[in-house]
Amino acid sequence: MIRADRVGKTFFLTQAKEGRFSSLRTLFSREKREVKAVEDVSFSIEEGEFVGYIGPNGAGKSTTIKMLSGILHPTEGEIVVGGYSPQQDRARVASQIGVVFGQRTQLWWDLPVHDSFELLQAMYKIDRQSYVRAMEMYKELLDLHDFLDTPVRKLSLGQRMRADLAAALLHNPPILFLDEPTIGLDVVAKTRIRAFLKEVNRTQKKTILLTTHDMDDIEQLCSRIIVINHGKKMVDTSIQELRNRIGLASMIQIDYHKPPKLPEAYANEGVERIELAENELTIYYDKGKIPSPRILSEVAQWGEPLDIRMKEPGIEEIIKRLYR
Amino acid sequence: MLALYRKLLVASIRAQMQYKLNFITSAATTGMIMVLDFLILSAILYRFHDVSGWNIYEVGLLYGISSVAVSVYRFFAPEINDFEKYVIHGELDQLLIRPVSPLLLLLTRNLDLSRIGGMVQGISVLILSIAGLYAQGKEIGLLLLFTPVAIVSGGVIYFSIALTTAALGFWTHQVKDLQTFTIYAPANASNYPISLYPGWLKWMFYTVLPIAFMNYVPMLTLLGKAESWYLPLLTPVVAALALVLSLRFWAYGIRHYHSTGS
Numbered sequence: 278m279i280r281a282d283r284v285g286k287t288f289f290l291t292q293a294k295e296g297r298f299s300s301l302r303t304l305f306s307r308e309k310r311e312v313k314a315v316e317d318v319s320f321s322i323e324e325g326e327f328v329g330y331i332g333p334n335g336a337g338k339s340t341t342i343k344m345l346s347g348i349l350h351p352t353e354g355e356i357v358v359g360g361y362s363p364q365q366d367r368a369r370v371a372s373q374i375g376v377v378f379g380q381r382t383q384l385w386w387d388l389p390v391h392d393s394f395e396l397l398q399a400m401y402k403i404d405r406q407s408y409v410r411a412m413e414m415y416k417e418l419l420d421l422h423d424f425l426d427t428p429v430r431k432l433s434l435g436q437r438m439r440a441d442l443a444a445a446l447l448h449n450p451p452i453l454f455l456d457e458p459t460i461g462l463d464v465v466a467k468t469r470i471r472a473f474l475k476e477v478n479r480t481q482k483k484t485i486l487l488t489t490h491d492m493d494d495i496e497q498l499c500s501r502i503i504v505i506n507h508g509k510k511m512v513d514t515s516i517q518e519l520r521n522r523i524g525l526a527s528m529i530q531i532d533y534h535k536p537p538k539l540p541e542a543y544a545n546e547g548v549e550r551i552e553l554a555e556n557e558l559t560i561y562y563d564k565g566k567i568p569s570p571r572i573l574s575e576v577a578q579w580g581e582p583l584d585i586r587m588k589e590p591g592i593e594e595i596i597k598r599l600y601r
Numbered sequence: 602m603l604a605l606y607r608k609l610l611v612a613s614i615r616a617q618m619q620y621k622l623n624f625i626t627s628a629a630t631t632g633m634i635m636v637l638d639f640l641i642l643s644a645i646l647y648r649f650h651d652v653s654g655w656n657i658y659e660v661g662l663l664y665g666i667s668s669v670a671v672s673v674y675r676f677f678a679p680e681i682n683d684f685e686k687y688v689i690h691g692e693l694d695q696l697l698i699r700p701v702s703p704l705l706l707l708l709t710r711n712l713d714l715s716r717i718g719g720m721v722q723g724i725s726v727l728i729l730s731i732a733g734l735y736a737q738g739k740e741i742g743l744l745l746l747f748t749p750v751a752i753v754s755g756g757v758i759y760f761s762i763a764l765t766t767a768a769l770g771f772w773t774h775q776v777k778d779l780q781t782f783t784i785y786a787p788a789n790a791s792n793y794p795i796s797l798y799p800g801w802l803k804w805m806f807y808t809v810l811p812i813a814f815m816n817y818v819p820m821l822t823l824l825g826k827a828e829s830w831y832l833p834l835l836t837p838v839v840a841a842l843a844l845v846l847s848l849r850f851w852a853y854g855i856r857h858y859h860s861t862g863s
Contacts, residue, residue, distance in 0.1 A: 288859055343860055348697040350856045364856075371700040383695050387616035399608050400701055428619075 278452060278484045279322040279345065284354035285508075286315040286340050314340040315351075316508040324451070325482040327474075329489065329499035337508040338488040342454050345486070346376050359452055372401060375445030379457035382441055384429045390440045391425045394447060401448035408447070415443040418473055435466030442473065453477075455487040459494055471497050492589050526550075526561045528588040529572055533558065537580030548572070556583075605701065609709035617711065624714065632718030635668070639722060642792060655794050658737070659824055661730030665723050666748065666816040667791040670755025672719030678760055679713035682784075684767035685776040691860045704764075704851065734824075744823055747833055754840035755791075755815035759784065761843035762810055768847075768854030787812045814839040 289309045315337040322328055332338050343349040344356060347363030347370050356363055359373035377383070384393040398408045416422055419439040424432055432440065438458060445453065455474075459467045475498060477483050489495060495502060495516065502519060504512040512519070526549055531537075533556045547566030552559040558579075562572060569587065576582065617624060642664060646657045655663070675682060687693040687707075696703040727748060735741050766783045770776040787810045790798065795806050795817040806813040819833035820826070 340860075343694065346698050348694050349858065349860055367697070368700040368702075371698055374698070376698045378694070381691075381695065383698070385612060385616060387619050388612060392612060392615075396609060396612055399605050400699055 278324045278326075278359060279320075279486065280357045281321075281341070281345070282319050282355045282357075284315060284318045284341070284344060284351045284356060285313070286337075286344060286349060287352045288312040288314055313508050315344070315505075317354075318505065318508075318510045319354075320503055320510065320513055322484060322486065324484050325478070326501060327478045327485045327487070327499050329487050329495040329502040330505065331489065331495065331502055332505040332511075336505045338505060339456055340508075341505070342376075342456050342486070342488060346374055346454055347371060372448060373450050374452045374454060375448070375450040376454045377438075377441050377445045377456065377458050379438065379455075379460040382429060382437055383444055384437070384440055386430050387428055389426045389428055390421070390432070393429065393440070393444060397444055397447050403448050407449065411447050411449060415446060418476065419443050434461050435463065435469070438462060438466070438470060439473075442470070446477070451482075451484060453483050453485045455485065457488055457490070459489060459491055467491070467493070474498055527564045527569070529560045529562070529569065529576075530586045530588070531558045531560075531576050531582045532556055532584040533579075534581040534583055537576075539579055545575075602705075606705060606709055609706070610712060613709060613711050614714070617714075628715035628718055631715045632722070635719045635722045638668075639664075639726065653794050653796050654826075655824075656737075658730040658733035659820070660793065661726050661733070662744075662748075662820060662824075663794065663816045664792040665727035665730055666751045666755055667723075667788060667812070669720050669723035669727070669752050670815060671759055671788045672716045672723060673752060673756035674759035674763065676713050676716040676720070677756070678708060678763065679711045680707045681760070681763045681767050682780070684770055685774075688770045688774055688776075688858070693858060694860055697855075697858075703855065704848075739824070747819060747823060747836075750833075751816055751819060751836055754836045755812075757840040758811060758815050758843050759788070761840075761847035762787070762812075764847040764851050768851045771854040771857045771859075774859075783810060791816060811839050811843055 289311055318337075318341060330338055330341065340349065344351050345358055345363060347358075347367040350364050358370050361369045361373075363370040384390065385396065394412065397403075403411070416425075419442060421439060421443060424436050424440070427436075429437065429440070442458070458474075459470055462470065471494065474485065474487075478485055478498075485498075487494065487499065499516060501515050502512070503510060536556055537553075537558055539551070539553065539558075545567060547564075548560060548562045550561040558576065560572060560576070573585070576585075642660075646652070646660060650657065652660050680687075684707075687696075693703065696706040699706060731741055731744055731748075734744070762783050763780070766776055766779050769779060773779070787806065790802075790806065791812040795803055795813045798806070803813075814836050819836045822829060822832040
């Protein structure tokens with residue numbers, strides 16, 4: 278469905294000049310800085326796969342997605358999306374993909390949500406019947422009813438993202454590119470979007486490529502992840518494989534009223550490490566092997582907890598661990 | 602294609618109308634600036650009577666064509682004029698993921714309705730000038746026929762120059778002060794006979810910024826200042842050529858679009 282073959286993107290950034298006639302002087306400037314945003318990246322994604330594309334900020338995730346969707350032209354290598362090159366057949370690829378940028382809406386900012394859908398219908402030449410069918414389906418699945426007549430600029434972030442997802446899927450593309458679709462959303466909104474994406478991937482066999490900084494997105498949605506750092510592909514593996522390789526440790530931290538009394542030899546499958554510093558207890562554990570509520574019920578027996586904090590391992594930390 | 606153009610345009614205008622006050626003030630300002638502009642020109646002409654052998658009505662003809670043509674361009678292509686923001690903020694991204702030409706999408710994003718003021722002002726000057734020439738006993742039939750051609754061709758020439766300038770933004774990321782040289786200065790210069798200007802500037806106006814072909818060159822023939830009968834024919838030909846070249850350059854430039862990180 279999607280194939281990238283030794284793809285690279287190099288920018289030549291001209292040092293922008295300041296002051297009068299800056300653009301003229303920039304145009305004729307010779308000071309150029311070479312930036313390799315993406316270097317020698319290859320992968321192939323089959324129909325129906327749900328792939329997480331992760332890496333720290335500035336790793337080249339967005340650049341890759343933009344090359345796949347035909348926005349940017351790669352400096353090297355070849356890309357095929359849905360059978361065509363996004364660079365040579367941009368329009369043809371465009372009608373086969375749905376794109377969502379979490380940071381920026383694709384909808385008409387000042388118009389009611391519903392108007393955006395109608396404009397997209399005209400743009401993608403969606404016939405009346407398919408359009409009505411798609412609208413009915415996504416209105417239901419994403420619960421758009423309440424804000425179809427609201428101008429996009431007045432939507433909450435969660436509502437906007439739901440509308441954006443519907444807009445990306447309206448023309449029934451087999452491929453979805455999602456660039457940080459859960460960014461900035463609260464837990465409820467995130468859960469809802471994830472459930473929707475799972476559903477779309479399962480029932481409609483959509484091929485989905487997702488970038489995110491949220492490990493829960495990856496764990497709950499993706500069957501495979503590709504890690505990119507400094508523009509290069511580092512890892513391309515299934516989630517299970519990754520879990521075995523590094524063990525995604527979650528952390529739970531408890532402040533006790535008084536120093537807790539730990540059982541002499543506490544051993545539990547899934548708990549990796551326990552640290553105690555006066556009143557503060559920190560437990561590192563593998564969520565896959567021991568559910569958080571069980572740990573919570575046990576720690577309550579060791580003393581009187583004042584405060585409990587839970588932390589998931591961040592993406593940066595996992596990448597750091599991968600190459601330690 | 603045309604239906605889509607109309608549909609998108611109507612949507613943009615409806616969006617624009619949500620900010621009515623903004624629209625009214627900008628229309629009023631544009632109108633005032635244009636009137637001021639013309640008053641200055643009239644004052645100059647009143648003082649000197651003619652400019653390098655062109656009398657007040659003849660210069661009025663040049664001025665009228667140029668100012669309507671600029672207004673036509675600004676009316677239809679405000680987003681080309683403001684293209685810088687698309688490059689700097691990466692806003693072009695969302696146009697490039699559609700199965701439609703990004704240029705069509707750009708042109709439908711906005712219509713600068715406030716430019717109607719400029720068109721009305723320019724057309725008034727044209728009417729006064731042609732009436733004046735008629736009173737002087739000049740043959741005006743051909744002039745009346747040719748003026749619309751000159752306006753459309755002029756609009757196309759300005760659009761082509763603007764598109765080329767915008768496409769340079771794919772490399773420079775800044776277009777605003779380039780536009781001073783490529784659009785605003787030529788737009789002012791074409792209010793007067795090109796023969797006024799020094800050689801190198803004249804050369805520019807005949808080649809890379811071919812505004813001479815919009816009004817000055819054809820008027821040489823139509824006002825009986827040159828023998829060659831074919832000069833007016835050059836107007837639409839140069840406009841078409843400029844358009845084709847600028848579209849090519851745009852298509853080449855868009856391959857160098859950087860977008861922004863997110």
